[in-house]
Amino acid sequence: MLYSPGMTTPRNTKQRGEPVVRRVLEVALEQLATHGFERLSVPEVAALAGLNKTSVYRRWPTKADLVREALAASMGHTAEALDSGDLRADLLALARTAVGFVESPSGLAVLRTLLAEGANPEVKGLAAAMLHQQGINGPALVFERAIARGELAQDTDATLVLTTLAGAIMHRILIEQSPVTEHFFTTLIDMVLFGVKRC
Amino acid sequence: MLYSPGMTTPRNTKQRGEPVVRRVLEVALEQLATHGFERLSVPEVAALAGLNKTSVYRRWPTKADLVREALAASMGHTAEALDSGDLRADLLALARTAVGFVESPSGLAVLRTLLAEGANPEVKGLAAAMLHQQGINGPALVFERAIARGELAQDTDATLVLTTLAGAIMHRILIEQSPVTEHFFTTLIDMVLFGVKRC
Numbered sequence: 001m002l003y004s005p006g007m008t009t010p011r012n013t014k015q016r017g018e019p020v021v022r023r024v025l026e027v028a029l030e031q032l033a034t035h036g037f038e039r040l041s042v043p044e045v046a047a048l049a050g051l052n053k054t055s056v057y058r059r060w061p062t063k064a065d066l067v068r069e070a071l072a073a074s075m076g077h078t079a080e081a082l083d084s085g086d087l088r089a090d091l092l093a094l095a096r097t098a099v100g101f102v103e104s105p106s107g108l109a110v111l112r113t114l115l116a117e118g119a120n121p122e123v124k125g126l127a128a129a130m131l132h133q134q135g136i137n138g139p140a141l142v143f144e145r146a147i148a149r150g151e152l153a154q155d156t157d158a159t160l161v162l163t164t165l166a167g168a169i170m171h172r173i174l175i176e177q178s179p180v181t182e183h184f185f186t187t188l189i190d191m192v193l194f195g196v197k198r199c
Numbered sequence: 200m201l202y203s204p205g206m207t208t209p210r211n212t213k214q215r216g217e218p219v220v221r222r223v224l225e226v227a228l229e230q231l232a233t234h235g236f237e238r239l240s241v242p243e244v245a246a247l248a249g250l251n252k253t254s255v256y257r258r259w260p261t262k263a264d265l266v267r268e269a270l271a272a273s274m275g276h277t278a279e280a281l282d283s284g285d286l287r288a289d290l291l292a293l294a295r296t297a298v299g300f301v302e303s304p305s306g307l308a309v310l311r312t313l314l315a316e317g318a319n320p321e322v323k324g325l326a327a328a329m330l331h332q333q334g335i336n337g338p339a340l341v342f343e344r345a346i347a348r349g350e351l352a353q354d355t356d357a358t359l360v361l362t363t364l365a366g367a368i369m370h371r372i373l374i375e376q377s378p379v380t381e382h383f384f385t386t387l388i389d390m391v392l393f394g395v396k397r398c
Contacts, residue, residue, distance in 0.1 A: 109318075112314060112317060115314045124376055127375075131374070160383075160386060160387065163371055164363060164366070166366075166374070168367065170369065171365050172362055174314055175326060175330070175369075176330060191360075191394040195389075195390040196390055
């Protein structure tokens with residue numbers, strides 16, 4: 001049985017519920033990769049996961065809610081664990097995780113559909129929510145710690161650095177369609193880090 | 200009347216032909232922006248441009264040939280004219296042109312469809328051809344001249360720098376959906392140039 005986000009959930013119910021939640025999120029991601037956001041059907045996701053649509057809508061009131069959680073689950077929560085004490089090492093680990101997702105068949109398909117449908121207001125909202133969430137839980141923490149350690153200046157533009165690193169990797173995969181090797185992102189990170197540390 | 204690429208064309212025929220060529224290329228770009236590559240129909244492009252399809256196929260034997268030329272024509276040939284004697288000034292001018300294209304409604308739509316269909320082998324070939332052409336005629340020259348002037352080291356990885364600049368701009372427009380201001384790309388270019396000049 002699925003549970004609503006705001007509900008108080010007894011521990012045993014939650015434990016029984018989680019494999020079902022994971023299954024729904026996996027099916028939603030597959031459907032997103034195959035059909036894109038606009039053509040993704042929540043009743044179809046429910047059917048493929050062996051549930052009725054009411055159960056799915058109870059937990060995720062809108063299609064965007066479902067897709068947002070499916071994307072968040074598939075990308076994992078890596079940055080919380082990243083705290084090597086060295087900015088370069090943290091960025092290399094972040095890049096490895098991001099590349100692993102984007103180079104996987106479903107990751108690449110998901111990215112393509114979301115880029116293609118970027119003009120759709122719901123997709124736009126989805127992208128904004130994901131960037132916001134990443135900014136709070138993820139990479140931004142890596143920069144805050146580097147600033148606290150004195151590795152970077154107080155006024156470092158962390159967003160510009162992240163945009164630059166993520167953009168270069170995206171361009172390499174989607175436009176050049178070349179593999180993102182360890183050599184590629186190490187050289188990239190060294191170049192950008194040197195540029196950002198100049199001040 | 201249209202002419203084949205390899206044909207010897209009398210000057211007056213060519214001059215009469217060019218407005219027709221431009222019209223076909225404009226229609227092809229509009230159709231690409233609206234329908235994407237896979238659903239673009241050459242006979243429909245011909246009809247909308249007021250020609251029969253045989254005339255169009257005589258000049259562009261395949262759909263990929265037509266789309267390649269439409270894209271090349273819409274992006275212009277800016278880099279040939281870029282030779283300010285200063286790498287930073289050349290890169291700022293390049294960025295202004297690229298951003299102008301990608302932020303225009305048809306440029307953005309074209310980029311979205313090509314990214315969405317990147318797994319299609321013809322689209323993949325198209326992207327590779329465009330990058331190759333750009334690399335020969337365009338931005339690469341800017342780096343060769345900077346190396347010749349001694350502004351950059353002989354072994355500078357120009358491709359990495361271009362990937363990084365283009366990727367950051369693409370991420371800003373497509374993922375963050377934020378405007379690419381003069382401030383944004385000036386800060387970006389200064390950061391990356393400082394990073395690449397370290398050696």
